[in-house]
Amino acid sequence: GQNIDQPTEMTATEGAIVQINCTYQTSGFNGLFWYQQHAGEAPTFLSYNVLDGLEEKGRFSSFLSRSKGYSYLLLKELQMKDSASYLCAVRDGDFNKFYFGSGTKLNVKP
């Protein structure tokens, strides 16, 4: 089965850095993905990690440790438009499916 945990809600200040953690327990792991979802909109793909280490994409970075079942999404130079829910998802390679965590609602304050 799949068990994916992430904090429910976080608050950070514009211009700051925030780290959103995700822990998972899964069989057949084949990648960890991060999605951003603004209220009322569909999720949009941010990044994914298949191997251990850090992947950087502009203001967004994602880290993975497969041995620890742990990932984080790092957002730098926060902007008001970054206020959204951030979803951690694990791809199960045995069944070619994605399983999503409950999402972390990020509130960015001025």
Place this chain on the structure above:
Amino acid sequence: SAVISQKPSRDICQRGTSLTIQCQVDSQVTMMFWYRQQPGQSLTLIATANQGSEATYESGFVIDKFPISRPNLTFSTLTVSNMSPEDSSIYLCSVELADTYEQYFGPGTRLTVT
């Protein structure tokens, strides 16, 4: 990336009726999925839409309630049958791009059952 459209974008339906949601992709994809997202919740996988064979349903979802068609590599439908207010939700289709495992979502169908 892939461009995905869904129809209808929203609907209000009476209990006991059925609604069919269409998902169209602008390129051929192998993997297509249907999700449900209830207000304030994350995404729950309903089923994997398989081209040329029956869909693969997740625990808690059955074909009689959520029949799925996948006639080709660019199109799928999900029907929500014999609806009740508990079926009020956003239904999203998604596709996975080969070689990258990246998944892209359609805009969603917001369903309200009265």
